[in-house]
Amino acid sequence: MEAVADTMVDVRAALRRDARRRTATALLLVLPLALFLLLTFLVPIGALLWRAVDNPEIARAVPRTVAALARWDAESPAPDAAYAAFVADLLALREQTDAGMLARRLNTEVGGARSLVMNAWRAQPLPATGDAAAVRAQLIALDPRWEEPWIWQAIAKNGARLTPDYLLAAVDLKRTTDGSIVTMDADRSAFRRILARTFGIAAIVTAITLVLAYPLAWWLSTMAPRRANVLLIIVLVPFWTSILVRVAAWIVLLQSGGLVNQTLRGIGLIDEPLALLFNRTGVVIAMVHILLPFMVLPLYSVMKSIPREYVRAAVSLGSHPLAAFVRVYVPQTYAGVAAGGLLVFILAIGYYVTPALLGGPEDQMLSYSVAQYANVHLDWGMACALGSVLLAATLVLYAVYRRFARMEPALA
Amino acid sequence: MKSNAIEAPWERIGHFAVRALCVGVLAFLLLPIVAIVPLSFSSSSFLVYPVPDWSLRWYRELVESAEWIRAAQNSFIVAPAATLIATVLGTMAAVGLARVRFRGKDALLSVLIAPMIVPIVVVGVGTYLFFARFGLTDSYAGLILVHAALGTPFVLTTVSATLQGFDHNLVRASASLGAAPLETFRRVTLPLIAPGVISGALFAFATSFDEVVVTLFLAGPAQVTLPRQMFTGIRENITPVIAAVATLLIVFTTALMLALEWLRGRRATVAR
Numbered sequence: 132m133e134a135v136a137d138t139m140v141d142v143r144a145a146l147r148r149d150a151r152r153r154t155a156t157a158l159l160l161v162l163p164l165a166l167f168l169l170l171t172f173l174v175p176i177g178a179l180l181w182r183a184v185d186n187p188e189i190a191r192a193v194p195r196t197v198a199a200l201a202r203w204d205a206e207s208p209a210p211d212a213a214y215a216a217f218v219a220d221l222l223a224l225r226e227q228t229d230a231g232m233l234a235r236r237l238n239t240e241v242g243g244a245r246s247l248v249m250n251a252w253r254a255q256p257l258p259a260t261g262d263a264a265a266v267r268a269q270l271i272a273l274d275p276r277w278e279e280p281w282i283w284q285a286i287a288k289n290g291a292r293l294t295p296d297y298l299l300a301a302v303d304l305k306r307t308t309d310g311s312i313v314t315m316d317a318d319r320s321a322f323r324r325i326l327a328r329t330f331g332i333a334a335i336v337t338a339i340t341l342v343l344a345y346p347l348a349w350w351l352s353t354m355a356p357r358r359a360n361v362l363l364i365i366v367l368v369p370f371w372t373s374i375l376v377r378v379a380a381w382i383v384l385l386q387s388g389g390l391v392n393q394t395l396r397g398i399g400l401i402d403e404p405l406a407l408l409f410n411r412t413g414v415v416i417a418m419v420h421i422l423l424p425f426m427v428l429p430l431y432s433v434m435k436s437i438p439r440e441y442v443r444a445a446v447s448l449g450s451h452p453l454a455a456f457v458r459v460y461v462p463q464t465y466a467g468v469a470a471g472g473l474l475v476f477i478l479a480i481g482y483y484v485t486p487a488l489l490g491g492p493e494d495q496m497l498s499y500s501v502a503q504y505a506n507v508h509l510d511w512g513m514a515c516a517l518g519s520v521l522l523a524a525t526l527v528l529y530a531v532y533r534r535f536a537r538m539e540p541a542l543a
Numbered sequence: 544m545k546s547n548a549i550e551a552p553w554e555r556i557g558h559f560a561v562r563a564l565c566v567g568v569l570a571f572l573l574l575p576i577v578a579i580v581p582l583s584f585s586s587s588s589f590l591v592y593p594v595p596d597w598s599l600r601w602y603r604e605l606v607e608s609a610e611w612i613r614a615a616q617n618s619f620i621v622a623p624a625a626t627l628i629a630t631v632l633g634t635m636a637a638v639g640l641a642r643v644r645f646r647g648k649d650a651l652l653s654v655l656i657a658p659m660i661v662p663i664v665v666v667g668v669g670t671y672l673f674f675a676r677f678g679l680t681d682s683y684a685g686l687i688l689v690h691a692a693l694g695t696p697f698v699l700t701t702v703s704a705t706l707q708g709f710d711h712n713l714v715r716a717s718a719s720l721g722a723a724p725l726e727t728f729r730r731v732t733l734p735l736i737a738p739g740v741i742s743g744a745l746f747a748f749a750t751s752f753d754e755v756v757v758t759l760f761l762a763g764p765a766q767v768t769l770p771r772q773m774f775t776g777i778r779e780n781i782t783p784v785i786a787a788v789a790t791l792l793i794v795f796t797t798a799l800m801l802a803l804e805w806l807r808g809r810r811a812t813v814a815r
Contacts, residue, residue, distance in 0.1 A: 153643055160639025164632040164655065164695060171692040172658055175669035182672055343568045350565045362569065364804060369572050371800040373753045375773040376789040380579040382781055383590045390578060390592055423572060452554065481662030483756055488777050498664040502759070505668050515672075518665045529660050533653060 176522070183301075183515035186294035188236035189286055192229060193220040197290030200283060205308045209283040211263035217286075218266050221252050239510070240285040247276055284308045297516035302326070322500070322517065329496040329521075332411075332486075333479035336418045340426040340475050341468065343419070348430035348467075352437075363431070370424040378488050381417045382408060414490040421485065422478060426471040433467030466535075473532040477525055497521045576793060583786035590783060601787040611788065614772035620683060621768060622751040625690035629747040632691075633698025634740050638732065641706040659696040666693070667760035674761065681763030689757050694747030701746060705739025738806040745803050749796065 190197060195216035203209060224230045230252040237244035250273065257269045270277045288308060289296075299305055303315045303323045347366075351359045369377060384390050385407035392404040407413050437460070445455035483498035497517060504514035582590050586598035605611050636655065640648070658666070670689050671680060679685030713735070717727040733740070755770040762771060769788065776785050 154645050157639040157643040157645075161636045161651070161655075164636040164699070165651070167628075167632055168655065168658070168692055168695065171670070171688045172661075172666065173654070175673040176661065176665060177669075178673040179665060179669035343564075343571070346561050347565045347568045350561060360804075364800070365569050365573050367800060367804075368797060369576060371749060371796045372576055373770060373773075373789075373792050373796065375753070375755060375770050375777065376579070376792050377576065379773065379777055379781060379785050379789050380575040382777065383579050383582060383786070384575055386590075388589075388591045393592065420572065420575065423568075453557075477660060481664065483662075483664050484774070488774070498662060498756075501664045501668060502756075505671070505760070511668075511672070514668055518662075518668050521662050522665045525660060525662055529653075529657075533649075 179515045179518050179522075182511055183297050183519045184293045184295065185512065186289055186292060186296075188232055189289040190292050192224060192233040192236075193217060193286060195220050196286055200287040200290065203283070203287060205284050205287060206280065208278070209280060211267050213283060214267035214270055214277075215263035217251075218255070218257055218270065221255050224252065227252075236289070237282070237285050240289065241281050243276070244282055244285060247274060247282060250274060251277075297512040298519065300513065301516040301520045322520075325495070325497055325500055326520070328494075329480050332414065332418070332482075332494070332496060333476050335415055336422060336479045337426075337472050337476045339415070339419045340423050341472060344423055344426035344430055344471065345464075345468075348427050348434050351427075351431050352434035359431075366424050366427050369420060374421060374484055377421060378417060378485060381413065381420070381489060385413050385416070408489065409491045411490070411494050414486045414494045417485050417489050418479060418482060422475045425474050425478060429471040429474065430464065430467040433464055433470075437463045469535045470532070473528060473535060477528045477532065480524060480528075481521065579786050580790045580793065583783055583790040585783060588783060590781065590786060601783040604784055605787045608784070610767075611769075611772060611784070614767050614769045617683075617766055618752060618769040621686050621690060621766070622748050624683075624687045625694055625751040626744050626748040628687070628691035629694035629698050630740060630744040633695045633743060633747070634702050634736075636695075637699050637702035637706060638728070638736075641703065641709070642711060655699055656696045658693050663693075663754075663756040667757045670757065671760040680761055681766065683766055685761050686758060686766055686768075689761060690751035690754055691747075693754065693757070694750045697746035697750060698740070698743035701743035702736060702739045705736045709735060742803050742806050745799055749799060752796075 193216075196213055199210065199213040199216040203213065221230070224233070230249060234245040234248040234252075237248055251270065254273055257266065267277075276282070288306065296306060299312060300315070301322050303321070304312050305315050306312055351362055354362070382389075386392075387404040387406070387408075389407075391407060392401075395401045395405065407416070441459050441463070442452075442455050445459045446452055450458070480496070481498055482496055483502065486494050486496050487499055487502075498521065501514050501518045501521065504510045504517060508514075581594055582592075583601055584597050584599065585594040586596040586600060587594065640652070666689065670685070674680050674685045674689075679688070709732070713731050714727055717731045718724070722730070753770055755768075755774050758766070758768055758771045759774070762768065767775075769792070773785060773788060776782070776788075
């Protein structure tokens, strides 16, 4: 009896050991991919998030000034000690590029700061450096603007190593000198509009793809599998074709002398060619074209598994066929609608290439602003803050998608 | 739907309308891609119909262009290298994850799938910032690494799907006959999941081959790929040379896709 119990314990322990070993093997096999993605994907995204709050220039260039301004109320004239500290900081900046970086950074805060700072740097060393009040007088003699508080406010506000300013600016908010958060002036704010436009375009594209994909997926689901597979290839050809090929194709088709305008004129629908390119119409048409397969496939896979009997039962019980379709069939496809809709929406809000090549200035989405701030303005803080907003929106939607769809966003 | 004997006339009209709409949608999907092909064989320098005369001049211009040849070479350096990395790492992970359950598996999967979902511009800016520290910008290595990362979710999902129909008793049988785990993998598992591995690899290849945004950030002038060159071409001045490149790409990707469909058919037969 005891022996049997012993064996059972042994078996149980062996099973546990085996399970542990299997999990360990599994993790060992996943580890290379996890490490690879950590270094090529996750840490780079971390670098982007960090850069969105990183604010090293002023803290690094003028640490003494920042310390001297720590207790300043940002309203009264800056303390003499701050002037002395600032001159000491400038003296410590040996390279012109260091001073230039400080000047440029302050200039993004307040216009006019660049010349002010660079002139002060070039005037170094000032004759008197011992007495703070004397240093103050000399700096003001150099440029009377040193008496005004704004440059000191800009330094004090950005003295901390981390700043919320870029992220706030990405949603059109700003910090005032006293630290409260207010909405940006209407003439300087742009990002809420771009954010709304991004979601707006994504919503329109999602709605159109749903309207086009639903009947198609339904039709395919009623066919014999062999025939459906042949037609599915037609759905998949554009999916496999390069996005740039499709953009080029749409330019050719939609231009004023293109096939679409030629056809519409040929059948007498229009007299003048329609403007279909470099505006919202072109962007939406091409995005629908690119994203349609992502809607058709989830819908098709859900619809294929819906038994026909329910609708037949409803009809045989006296329901109107159309009512049976709407009230019995359609609710059974909600999982596919949610999966396809969310997937298309998530992919759409990140679009860059299609609006950049087919849209006008008023059709650009958030990704375009990110690229613009990075490549043209070289303002990486702003680029990364906008990227963070886009990433946050995407991840929230992705979490909803995972909960809803319970399937991988794969087309395979 | 199956036609009923007692179908009201309006129903027939309804079905006809749905079918017409579907054919329209299929035409919308296919025709734009088909329409650009004849223009690449036009003798005219304008991308408009009707085509005045047929000519191969744009293809000649293409093969004589150092820029385009360079771009094609770069694409065929970066995409296969990225595919190789993505396929090896993705297949290993899929095999590892196939038969175990543990706490946090769902979260881990979400992270491994994330490269499919995260906006590409975010990946571009992030990798630029991070890779700049290691001198990996303006290099093939940097581009290959990121393209591989973007391709791994496709390999992971396709191989995982194949493994769902995989009879694990075959592995046990092999082990009981004395084969080492690696030998079992090489001679039993891999041949059976090969269609999934290959279709994952094709997806990864297509991902890299079509990628332009990360390339815009990471690639230097020496690493310009085909999509990158097309981006510049379309933005500056779209000429029939672009149509010629587009035509070649359509032929190439259609061949890839048909290969994939064939593999899928084979996988279905194997499963049976």
